[in-house]
Amino acid sequence: MSVSFKDYYQLLDVxxxxxxxxxxxxxxKMARKYHPDLNPDNPEAEKKFKEINEAYEVLKDPEKRKLYDSLGPNWQHGQNFQPPPGFDSSRFRSYSSGGPSGGPQFEGGFGGFSDFFETIFGGQFRGEQSYQGDPFGSGGFGPRQTKGRDVEVGMELPLEDAFTGGSRTISFQEQVMGPDGMPRMETKSLQVNIPAGIKNGSRIRLAGQGSPGMRGGPSGDLYLKIRVAPHPKFKLEGNSIIYDLPLTPWEAALGTKVRVPTLAGAVEMNIPAGTGSGRKLRLRGKGLGxxxxxxxQLIRVMIAVPEKPTDQERELWEQLARTSTFQPRHDG
Known part of the structure; x- marks a missing residue:
């Protein structure tokens, strides 16, 4: 049997x-560069990672390395070769039992060792599919535990809930692994504590509620992105709440006291005489944050007039028009 020679020293660049x-x-160094977890969707990196694992498995062991080095003076040329006459690979098969003390086992679809390795050290590695150890630690090699992805989910809140805060339930679809080993979608529900005064666009972090980790790694985090729903009475401008207050012309001209709704309950408010349409009056501390x-909360005055005045109202408006000296337009 003739198989392709692998230059393990060259693969590890030593x-x-x-x-x-x-x-x-x-x-x-090489494992960090080519680890499949760090190179998703890159089959070349996965192939390279397998090769450097195989190279290190041989060269780290004195007996395996001695046998590998004895293959002949042409090891560096990478040509095909025949195993030495009388070569017996069975004495090396004690390494193929798998696990931390017996050598590497592969999992995660990275495949086993090459024909070259099996020709020299025996074929019992074929089909063994579970990794042990951490390529970036002191315990050997193989994929390490990986933290799951962080997930962001939108959460719409009524303006009143954003203002008062409190405990709320959120439900969303999450991908999980089913009993048959296939991914499927499930509804996940969580109780969430909403801080009082939370702003539109804010994010709430729920540690460990994101996607599950790989190989027993910790789950990622879940981020709730808050969207404050439109309100029939109030509008949002940053942290400020805008309320449009309709006033009659005489209320605006003479001043009055009105009852104004807020998210914390209605309040009595004095409207000063001579308040023009569009003027904003302030109620401090009634917004978000x-x-x-x-x-x-900003009270925006909106002057309202009757669409269909009565005859008496029209007569009074005409009398006011004849007697008033007020000129709102200064056109020169």
Missing amino acids: SKTASQDELSKAFK KGDQQGD
């Missing part, structure tokens, strides 16, 4: 005389 410490450092960042 010399043939490299020490065990140099081999370990080289392997960790908290502490020094809490906004105000």
Whole structure:
């Protein structure tokens, strides 16, 4: 049988005389570069990762390395070769039992060792599919535990709920692994504490409620992005709440006291005489936010007139027009 030679020293970018410490450092550097978790959707990186794992498995073990180095003076040329006459691979098969003490096992679809490796050290690695160890730590090699992805979910709140805060329930679709090993969507419900005065566009972090980690790694975080729903009475401008207050012309001209709704309950408000349409009056601390960042409620005066005045009202308006000296337009 003829198989393609693999230059393990070249794969790890070390010399043939490299020490065990140099081999370990080289392997960790290469593993960081080509780890499949760090190179998703890159089959070339996955292939390279398999090759450097195989190279390190051989060169880190003195007996395996000695056998590999004995293959002949043409090891560096990468040509096909025949195993040495009388070669017996069975004495190396104790390494193929798998696990932390017996050698590597593969999982996650990365595949097993090459025909070259199996020709030299025995074929019992084929089909064994679980990794042990951490390529970036001191415990060997293989994929490490990976934290799950963070997830962002939109959450719409009525303006009243954003103002008062409190406990709310949110439900959303989450992808989970079913009993058959296939992914499926499930509805997940969580109780969420909404801070009082939360602003439109704010995010709430729920630690550990995101996507599950890989190989027993921690779950990611869930972020709730708050959207404050439109309100029939109030409008939002940053932290400020705008309320349009309709007034009659005489109320605006003479001044009055009116009852004004707010998110904290209705309040009595004095309207000063001579208040023009569009003027904004302020109720402090009635907006969103908290502490020094809490906004105000702005009362925007809107002068309203009757669409169909009575005959008497029309007569009074005409009398006012004849006697008033007020000129709102100064056209020169």
